[in-house]
Amino acid sequence: NSSLPWMSIGYEVALTPLQILTFYNAVANDGVMVKPHFVKEVRKAGMPVKIYTTEIINKLIASKEAIGLAKTMLEAVVDHGTGSALKNPIYKVAGKTGTAQVAQNKGGYNKTNYKGSFVGYFPADNPKYSCIVVVNRPEAGKIYGGAVAAPVFKEIADKVYATQLDIHDQEDQ
Numbered sequence: 001n002s003s004l005p006w007m008s009i010g011y012e013v014a015l016t017p018l019q020i021l022t023f024y025n026a027v028a029n030d031g032v033m034v035k036p037h038f039v040k041e042v043r044k045a046g047m048p049v050k051i052y053t054t055e056i057i058n059k060l061i062a063s064k065e066a067i068g069l070a071k072t073m074l075e076a077v078v079d080h081g082t083g084s085a086l087k088n089p090i091y092k093v094a095g096k097t098g099t100a101q102v103a104q105n106k107g108g109y110n111k112t113n114y115k116g117s118f119v120g121y122f123p124a125d126n127p128k129y130s131c132i133v134v135v136n137r138p139e140a141g142k143i144y145g146g147a148v149a150a151p152v153f154k155e156i157a158d159k160v161y162a163t164q165l166d167i168h169d170q171e172d173q
Helices: 002-005 017-028 064-080 151-164
Strands: 041-044 047-051 054-056 094-103 109-122 129-136
Touching: 017 047, 017 064, 017 109, 017 129, 064 094, 109 151, 129 151
Parallel strands: none
Antiparallel strands: 041 047, 094 109, 109 129
16 A cells, blocks of 8 residues: 555645645634634625624644744744745745646546645744645646745735735735
8 A cells, every 4th residue: 555655745635626625724713713714804885793702623733833843834834845936035035836746536646637726924033914825737847845836825815915005014004
């Protein structure tokens, strides 16, 4: 059985992008995992008629020490590793690139069908936003998450950062 070695590098993990993002949000949130929700409130004629509050799924997914180490590693991916395309002098990003061959049922892994991804959060020193980008079947030659998904993440993050003044350092304003 070849599952164990493949799982050690991230293959054969059956999670949706939203489940992966929820995990990374918990790391960014100092270990507190919250239930994802897409709507903050519903309004009628400008007045809130339903407000959705944050629901905690797990108060602490790991020790504070482990969460701190994970944050350091996720920042290093961008500062020195496969996510270096996201490094910029204005705000820090933390996250992880991913590149996977797509399984073909019992036929093993397809050597021509890949998924490239990047999942992360920003600003890394005071996280406010997170995002996951998954590119299915990237063009031949550019298959790696750092090459195909990180640039999409960067474009989204740059636009969010530019329009959300509340996340800027006081020095920036």
